[in-house]
Amino acid sequence: MSTNKKNWPLWEIFIRSKQGLNHKHVGSLHAADAQMAMENARDVYTRRMEGVSIWVVESKNIHASSPGDAEAFYEPANDKAYRHPTFYELPEGVKHI
Amino acid sequence: MKEITLADKFQAKIDQEIKIEPKDWMPEKYRKTLIRQMSQHAHSEIVGMLPEGNWISRAPTLRRKLGLLAKVQDEAGHGLYLYSATETLGIDRETLLEQLHTGKAKYSSIFNYPTTTWADIGAIGWLVDGAAIMNQVPLCRCSYGPYARAMVRVCKEESFHQRQGFEILMTMMEGNEAQKHMVQDAVNRWWWPSMMMFGPSDGDSPNSAQSMKWKIKRFSNDDLRQKFVDICAEQAQILGITLPDPDLKWNEERQHYDFGEIDWSEFWNVVKGNGPCNKERLDARVKAHEEGAWVREAAMAHAEKRRKRKEAAQVA
Numbered sequence: 191m192s193t194n195k196k197n198w199p200l201w202e203i204f205i206r207s208k209q210g211l212n213h214k215h216v217g218s219l220h221a222a223d224a225q226m227a228m229e230n231a232r233d234v235y236t237r238r239m240e241g242v243s244i245w246v247v248e249s250k251n252i253h254a255s256s257p258g259d260a261e262a263f264y265e266p267a268n269d270k271a272y273r274h275p276t277f278y279e280l281p282e283g284v285k286h287i
Numbered sequence: 288m289k290e291i292t293l294a295d296k297f298q299a300k301i302d303q304e305i306k307i308e309p310k311d312w313m314p315e316k317y318r319k320t321l322i323r324q325m326s327q328h329a330h331s332e333i334v335g336m337l338p339e340g341n342w343i344s345r346a347p348t349l350r351r352k353l354g355l356l357a358k359v360q361d362e363a364g365h366g367l368y369l370y371s372a373t374e375t376l377g378i379d380r381e382t383l384l385e386q387l388h389t390g391k392a393k394y395s396s397i398f399n400y401p402t403t404t405w406a407d408i409g410a411i412g413w414l415v416d417g418a419a420i421m422n423q424v425p426l427c428r429c430s431y432g433p434y435a436r437a438m439v440r441v442c443k444e445e446s447f448h449q450r451q452g453f454e455i456l457m458t459m460m461e462g463n464e465a466q467k468h469m470v471q472d473a474v475n476r477w478w479w480p481s482m483m484m485f486g487p488s489d490g491d492s493p494n495s496a497q498s499m500k501w502k503i504k505r506f507s508n509d510d511l512r513q514k515f516v517d518i519c520a521e522q523a524q525i526l527g528i529t530l531p532d533p534d535l536k537w538n539e540e541r542q543h544y545d546f547g548e549i550d551w552s553e554f555w556n557v558v559k560g561n562g563p564c565n566k567e568r569l570d571a572r573v574k575a576h577e578e579g580a581w582v583r584e585a586a587m588a589h590a591e592k593r594r595k596r597k598e599a600a601q602v603a
Binding site: 197198218219220222223226233238254256257 | 379
């Protein structure tokens with residue numbers, strides 16, 4: 191990590207490719223502030239109409255789960271088959287359910 | 288019971304085609320290999336703007352100028368995708384640029400050749416981008432997620448680069464004798480350097496086996512080179528030009544084109560810094576970086592001023 195104040199901070203870029211879809215992470219870039227990050231994101235990530243909306247988030251503000259803890263972290267959902275529709279048995283011939 | 292190490296787990300993931308993501312554990316050598324390869328790739332995109340930028344102001348028509356501008360702009364974009372993907376490995380942009388500017392990091396040697404005529408722009412699109420695409424398509428399946436994702440974007444955008452190059456050559460081949468001659472001359476000069484873009488032969492490529500095991504690399508240098516020759520030999524016939532290799536011949540038995548020996552002494556000579564434009568390219572990069580320093584500082588100062596003004600407005 192660079193602590194040099196001269197360097198532009200890193201921003202994560204999220205783009206909504208069209209109305210109705212969610213914003214998706216596409217990559218990152220450096221910019222002096224949010225406004226510049228927005229303009230740079232437009233030039234770097236939407237040169238061919240790939241987006242209708244952009245989110246920029248300074249990378250240092252992202253809190254991420256740790257891959258090392260993944261097993262334990264997601265364990266609670268691991269044995270709960272009853273959260274899925276196929277867990278429930280229905281007689282043949284029941285329709286629209 | 289054999290102890291399962293982190294390295295075993297890592298390799299098992301790779302073998303199952305599970306992508307490696309930035310925060311996952313990885314062997315230090317995997318990280319280093321990727322930083323070297325990805326930064327070299329990013330530097331190549333950025334330095335690659337220089338030989339073509341040379342012709343933007345002299346493109347023969349507005350259509351050609353628009354195409355070339357868009358291509359060079361894409362290359363800047365590709366460099367940026369790749370730099371940020373490299374940064375996910377824990378190295379910052381400033382260090383990456385410093386490695387380029389001091390010559391510690393390399394970029395593709397192909398960009399150390401000059402673009403002396405307009406036909407060179409066509410030849411670069413056809414051959415250099417053609418070879419680059421051949422190398423890059425398998426990288427879309429590279430085991431490192433951010434690299435693979437960047438390559439998907441790059442490959443999607445790059446197919447127009449090769450087509451605009453072919454169209455430039457095709458158009459000139461429909462022109463007068465001088466124009467046809469110009470195309471043949473450009474192809475003569477770019478053919479062998481393009482062949483070298485696939486890197487040394489498998490036997491002389493010490494890192495290849497490990498990169499294959501890690502699925503950073505999917506095909507050997509020689510396999511990709513052969514594929515390139517087979518495709519170009521056919522396209523050369525459509526263009527009506529001759530590739531400058533007297534040994535180039537269809538081999539019915541192998542179902543591939545045979546081709547002549549590559550002059551590896553030239554390759555290593557250019558890698559070592561003695562190509563026609565090595566110094567010029569690096570000087571241009573360093574100059575752009577140094578002369579842009581005040582812009583980067585001014586942008587930070589401006590951002591700071593804007594932030595303070597906003598804060599003051601909120602207090603008031």
